[in-house]
Amino acid sequence: MNYIPVSGSDKKEMLESIGVKDTEELLSLQIPEVLRAKKLNLPEALSEQELMSLFKSYAQKNKSDMICFAGAGIYDHFVPAVVDEIVGRSEFWTAYTPYQAEASQGTLQAVFEYQSIICELTGLDCSNASMYDGATAAAEAVILAVRTSKKNKVIISKALNPEYVSVIETYTKNLNTEIIKLDIDDKTGAVSKDTLNNIIDENVAALVVQSPNFFGNIEDMQTLAEIAKSKKALFISVVNLVSLGLLKTPGEYGADIAVGEGQPFGNRMYMGGSTFGFMAVKKALEWKMPGRIVGQTVDKDGKRGFVLTLQSREQHIRREKATSNICTNAALNSFAACVYAAYLGKSGIRELAEANISKARYAFDVITKIKGFEPLFKDGVFFNEFVLKTDKDIKKINEELLKENILGPVDLSGFSFNCGGKYNNCLMFAVTEKRTKSDIDKLAEILTKI
Amino acid sequence: MNVPNNLFYAKTHEWARKDGNKVYVGITDHAQHEITDIVHVELPEAGKVFDKEQPCAVVESVKSAFDIYCPVSGKIVEVNEELLSAPELINQDPYEKGYFFVLEAANEEDFKSLLNAEDYKKLIEE
């Protein structure tokens, strides 16, 4: 199957106009024979019907659509039909990057609305049009801080998502940046201000703290932001959009930059591969931000319109002096989040956060009543995810759950931060609004039997 | 094109004006015209020291960005922060309200290698 709409006679006329007898002549006029490839060794072409069956068979080899209690950065939230319908309109998904503004007002206004929603949720002044994912957004935020402050030390919390930590390390390795990891308190599972005060000084470019953090615990961001500010370090907060319906915003506690993974808003899990990173900053950092930005303006008749703006920050103009090499916004994924937020509205955004924390607390209560499960952080305050220590066999737990079509909690023993075995026998449960009371009761029932 | 007689000019289109031991620095009328509408400017921090011909600021139009080179060596003592919120001043009034910064020249000799108004006029006519 191919998608070429050119008949044999059309092609003949075209070759005549070009002045060659066949395609081969056209190619050999330009590419020396010695450089040409042999026939590719790939399977025969498939028809549309064959393709569908093949990929259906791949899909069936996955275990999918389970009752999911796994989180750790990617979450199973409900995606309403209106998101699929709107994002599925070909006028959006087959459009190019909106460089020709007059022919791209749909995409441009959608990005403007997305940026506005990110600002409304984070409480910050400006948002870019989105980045690849939460981890790369965090890494770009660190680079922004290092370049702006001209200081090269960055403190990151040990309760920052380990995938983000790895990516930040990759991005900063060749840029002469020192990453200092900040221990967390064993009781609260969060950063303590005393530990921070011991290591922060005026040479620190930025402090990176996630809340709710990787272990699900809410950090005292206000206090941490104040400490960062007193040392002239930028405060980078990593946040979950779902939590911002209820929890204090980065703008309210004085963060300079907020970043995070946008998947929980309107995007399915796709093995962690349908993501976007958001980034919002204070007004003072507007021109330092990486990535595309859309702004409002007027046309020559004074009518409102939208354009890509502040473009002289970007690689296609600045080349090696650009704020970043990024030339993508995860447009369709961030658009899904925009439509999702619009579907919820301010009331729904609040209800979503309330349902998440209430269901997680319900799950925590019923599971900690089972013998053999105890909270790892006795004084932790969690949002929709919590860590329990168990004396039961974790492998067996997840096997039994799988039999009942339940994707169990994430086992923390395999993560890189588990050196010394501190997180052996620890399970992290994520409970979103999608989990019903009966899902949670069923989970508890199976756990009781093991 | 306006090329005032009392200024020194760099081949890279910056001007310098002596005022006692202070030196005002900006870009020429010709430069602002070539760059077209200036939308943003990045200015150096006061206190920073630059060598002659070292990049010290950036001006940006919608579709391009240009480095600005320090016409003489010296220490920045004041920057024109008004440009940050009103970069159009550089287009409107490049020699007065559109100045970039003031510096203390480190080396009087530096001025000798700059052009006078007449030579600069010739340069831009070429």
Added chain:
Amino acid sequence: MNNNKTLNEIKSNRNEEKTVKCDVALNINIDDKYIRKTVPNIPDISEGTLLRHYTNLSRKNYALSTTMYPLGSCTMKHNPLVNEKIAKFDGFSEVHPYQSEETMQGSLEVMYELQESLSEISGMDYFTLQPAAGAHGEYTGLLIISKYFKSRNEKRTKIIVPDSAHGTNPASAALAGFEIISVKSDEHGIVSPENLKQVLSSDVAAMMMTVPNTLGVFEKNIKEITELMHDNGSLMYYDGANLNAVMGILRPADIGFDVMHINLHKTFSTPHGGGGPGSGPVGVKAFLKEFLPSPFVVKDGEKFKFHFNDKEKSVGQMKAFYGNFPVILKACAYIKSLGANGLKKASEQAVVNANYILSKLKDRIKIPAGNFCMHEFAMSLKGALGGGVRTLDAAKRLLDNGYYAPTIYFPLIVEEAMMIEPTETESKQTLDEFIGTLINIFEESKTNPDVVHNAPVNTSVKRLNEVEAARKPKLRW
């Protein structure tokens, strides 16, 4: 009815019924210091209102599904619908990244199949699918190069980039910690070994090249260039932006490249989505395998599993998890639907389509490529336009005629550049109409320049004030 509102200008119109229901008792008491005090300004509107708002917005977009996009260097080809349908299967979308490998064998097989196909198409030995976009792939490839030389204790700090390159090349090299050396194109728009020799030194790590280059010209000195670089101990990086010109025709690894990225959203027809998500897999020759980011998929008997490179050797992790899976999936399906013959045919037709347009325009305008090009060509409109009309105006006039405008003012080395890449999925009839329109605009610029200066007038807004947008940024409601 006013369809020009932004979302915040729509008045809340839902009743008190909840959108998100909660079947356990609400339990939301938290210390006040953690609680949000402000309410986000996002209206509560009904599904019907929402659908209208965004459907009306969609109608203000030009898109591939409505028009031709002759966008040079962007490969805007038809995005097959079956691939979209496949990507929506629950079996792929409802999979968590921390599921066990045994429970996601299907997804791993798709990744493996794509890695293998890309290896065959490019000649590279190993691929990572983790990079999220072309520029992200460039950055990954450059980190691999950096790590390789570090492992050999060679201090090589420079990357050579031709002056016709995409802006991402120097930007990615800078992010990877390199210094950038630009090499001038010669009068034919290609890199000459003589010019290259002038900038070559023992501290050059690699050279990045786009082949065919951004003018649509095949770099005919490529063999000499790769030999020159390898003799210097440097590596060759292939920017896969223009791979659509050469599928089944030549393989980057065979002609001397060591590292490359591929833009799945260009060559392999996954949609652009209005700016993303894309995917930029990186391929390397075997001697660079240990430096690849982790993980990638390997086959172990009948099972598929993730392989993690040694932490000390690998460049590390480029993004969270494994790559933009839906994009990977669509590219894999595309390759399977075309097969070896179909891929070659696609590239050949892309070259024929570009040359057909070139053949109809070459007597009127200056085309650096000369009489023939690969899948695209850059032309200078300087001589073709009159009445003070510039390339930007001509581009805007194309919008009035229903076409998306080609890339303009790029590559930077062509004055008043317009860059045309029709792709293989446009018919002769469409191309003829497009050529006719372009020629009309050239005539119009001489006979009625005002109409071109004032374009566009048929779009949802007229020409927008970009200067004010940047001077007084309004980035949110």
